[in-house]
Amino acid sequence: MSYKALYRKWRPEFFRDVVGQEVIVRTLKAQIASGHIAHAYLFTGPRGTGKTSLAKIFARAINCPQPEDGDACGKCELCAALRGEAMDIIEMDAASNNGVDEIRALRENIVFPPAVGRYKVYIIDEVHMLSQGAFNALLKTLEEPPEHAVFILATTEVHKLPATILSRCQRFNFKSISVADISEYLKKVLQASGASFEAQAVDLIARSAEGGMRDALSIADMCLSYCGNQVSYEDVVNILGTADRDFMFKCAEALINSDAKSALDACAELIDSGGDIGVFMRDIMSHLTDVLTAKLAGREALAALPDDIAARLCEQGQRADADRLMRAVELLSQAESELKQHSRPRVILSSVMARICTPRLEDDAQALRDRIATLEHELDSLKANGIAARAQPEPAGEEDKRRAKKAERSVNQASPKAEKGSQGQALADVKKNAGGGSEELWEALLARMRKNAMPVYMTLKSAEGGRRQDNAYIIMFAPEHESKMKFISGKAEIISKELEALTGEALAVRTEQTAPVLEKEEQDELIANIIDIFGEENIHFKDSEE
Structure with a gap:
């Protein structure tokens, strides 16, 4: 017999086997027990959380003639027939069958009654992949299906579905499965597979799965192939291409202490050892988030982590500043998105580590x-x-x-x-002195505008400068830049928001025209007029150097 992957071997067959979706399971079982079966359901949530599995369980349960507590009995001939390739449970992959023709064929066949059960169930997976024409073709059938038809739509991207489809379905939001639930289930699977394991290794697999049971079982399957019957923490670290916790603590310590040299040395060590930069970025973000959680919420918020790890996180959180941690996570998140489009990931990693350690060089x-x-x-x-x-x-x-x-x-x-x-x-x-002086505030404003609004920045470069006056900020232009002054007046709201980000105060932005610079002939004429009015004996001339 060919080998069957763990996630297929351990796919739940009854409601009682489903992990981490207690609210949805309870609701569906209650509907079956009461006979209140809707004509259309929408299962949405992250990948690997049990949407398709629960759809198949529900399809078998509503067709079972003698359900037990809302679940299929699993003993009758009908349950045995529906467990395999059943004619009354039609599963359709919308990613590869997303055209109008496929939906029209579905509409033509839906009129035929079920072969053996009470309901004919259509499970449409990845339904967001349907074309607009296919959605339109499905709409009428979904609104008024035959009494024997039940639709179950499953998707990871519910925002792509038309509102007309959403309004015709009962929606169930699947949540990510907790690390504790995944760890407990993995231990059960590994024990049944005859493997011994370290608890720390299982916890690492559970955290790496990011809330998906299918991903966790796939990683466990790789670990069994690599490790044999002994799953150790070091082997799991090697398989995932991640860094161990001690390395994470060392990197986090360098970032917290603004030790750019140690942070860059750690980056070099990671790359020289063949580590995956994308995985490391996710791991260090997760670690810094744990440190922030420990600082703000205390030890109780880290109940899912081992006691020794939680204690070290709390200790590190006491020495760290919350603003530094939040800024680090934000910069790493931005860098991770840039990583996918950059040909030199090492440059991105080194740059973001240096930026975190040197906030004095940033002006945001x-x-x-x-x-x-x-x-x-x-x-x-x-x-x-x-x-x-x-x-x-x-x-x-x-x-x-x-x-x-x-x-x-x-x-x-x-x-x-x-x-x-x-x-x-x-x-x-x-x-106040960090962002309140006229010259410093003007320079900081220009830097922000250059980053966020280049046309405004290019116009502001022609200005004479800016100054604060009560609750207003005055931007001054020479007379020959009247058109640019009008342009800046129209952008006052944008500039005001940037000033508020710098000073923490809402300042009204106004423009002023500076006095024109007089030519020498005009100056001589003006002086002559002043002497004529006030008399030369009442006027004192002073050199500019004085």
Whole structure:
């Protein structure tokens, strides 16, 4: 007999065998027990969560003449007939049968009664792949099918279905299966297969499956082929191409401490050992999310993880800043999406690790919060030691030196207030100086506009500058740039949003025209008029150098 893959061998045949979908199972069993069978169902959710399996179980159960607690008895001749290739359960793959002709053939055959059971069940998998014409052809049949017909539509992308189809179905949302449920089921499967295993290895397989039982069983199948009857943690790590937990903790520590050298060394170590960069990005994102969860929600939120791993995550979370962790996850997520379209993944990985470690080189709002959080941490630490707070960022280039001096002046101004017991006001001064000066705010605004709105940036380059005035921000243009001034006035809302991201305040954006620069002849004429009006004895001339 040919070998059968684990996910096929362990496909559930009864409602009691389904894992992780208790609410849906209970609802369907209640409908069968009461006889309230709808004409159309929609099963939607992530891959490998049991949509097609549950559709087949439901199809057999509604045809069983003697169901037991809403489930098929599995003993009668009808149950035995329906377990194989049954004429009354028609399964159709919409990915390869997505045209109008296939749906028309279905409509022609649906009028014939079932061969052996009470219902003829049509299971249409990946229904979102149907063409618009096929959906239109299906619509009328789905609305008024014969009494003996039941439709079960399954999809992973429900947003692609027309509203007219959605409104005619009872919708069931399948959820991702928890790591604990997958681990428990995998242990049962491995034990039945005669294999011994390490609990840590099973947990790693369950986490790698990302909520899909089919993926978990496929990985377990590979592990049995590779490891034989002994499934170890190291072997699972090698099969998945991921890094072990110790490596994840080391990388996370480098990112938390802004240690760019250690982070880049870890990247080189991963690549030299043949690790998969895409898998590593997902793993480090998952690890940093666990650290963030430990910091914000405590040990209880990590109940699914082993005690020793959870304890280390909590310890690392105490040393990390939440803003740094959120920014790191966001940057890694962006880098992962870029990875699929880039020919040199190593460049993407090294770049994102360096960006996480050097928020001082970024000018977005999240990087600014990260830098302020670092200053706050330094102030708290220095105040606890009874030392006057003095921020010393690590400059790298002339621009960084200028920023470092500015931060130092800000903290020095805040120190006397901190020593008097008003640290909150001192930190407010630091934030104000970080983005409130006219020149610095203008430069930060130009940087954001260059990144988010290039046409506006190109126009702002012609401006004389900007200044803050009460609750408004004034952008100044020379008289010869009147058309550009009008253009910027029309983009005031966009500029206001960027200013709010920089300053945390809603500022109204206005434009002003600067005074024209007078030519020498015009200046001489103006001076002559002033002398004539006020008298030369009442006027004092002053050199510009004075």
